[in-house]
Amino acid sequence: MNETTITAQPGTPFIEVVREFDAPRERVFRAWTDPELVPQWLGPRGMTVKLFELDASPGGSYRYIHADDRGEYGFRGVFHNVVPNELIVQTFEYEGAPNQVSLETMTFEDLGGGRTRVHGRTVYTTVESRDAMVASGMERGLRDSMERLDELLTR
Template identity: 90%
Template sequence: MNETTITAQPDTPFIEVVREFDAPRERVFRAWTDPVLVPQWLGPRGMTMKLFEFDATPGGSYHYIHADERGEYGFRGVFHNVVPDELIIQTFEYEGAPNQVSLETLRFEDLGGGRTRVHGRTVYTTVENRDAMVASGMEHGVRDSMERLDEVLAR
């Protein structure tokens, strides 16, 4: 079973997420960039996703809402660099905390044998903003998303 490692070192404005997948790098990258596939795995279980915009190209943007019985939670960002099968650099903003934009870098590593490691690093403007994201329950959402992505990749 693949484990998700989430690290937030004290006194740094970073969160790092590492996950291995039993799928070739091209398939994992496609799941991360295809607007048909993204709603099938991104977000916690029990929430629906409404995708308004998703253009995973340099300069493209995304906007979506996760919803459940408690309410709606909107997210948006801009893709700054997209190198097929290798790299995504994008901004991320939770609409409930406007003007707290983070920068995410995702690297896709071919491990051979049809396996891929994704290494993500999110940089926040302050340690306090990073800690607020951790306190929001993001770890639960990340772990659910990675498990759901495993299920999508298995199909």
């Protein structure tokens, strides 16, 4: 079974996420960038996702809302670099904390044998901003998203 590793070292303004998938790199990258597929896996279980925009190209942007019986939570960002099947560099902003923008880099590594490792690194402007994101329950959302993506890729 594939496990999601989330690392947030004390005193550093970043979070690292690593997950391996039993799927070729092209399929994993497509699931990450295809507007039809992203809503099927992004976000915590028990929440719906409404994707308003997803243009995974340099200068493109995205916006989506997670919703449950407690409310709606909007997120947005801009793609700065996209190298198909290899790299995504984008900003990430929770609309409930405007102007707290982080920079995310995701690499897609072909492990051979139809397996892929995704390595994500999110850099926050301050350690406090990073800690606030960790305290928000972000870890559950990340783990659920990676499990749901794994389920989508094995279908």
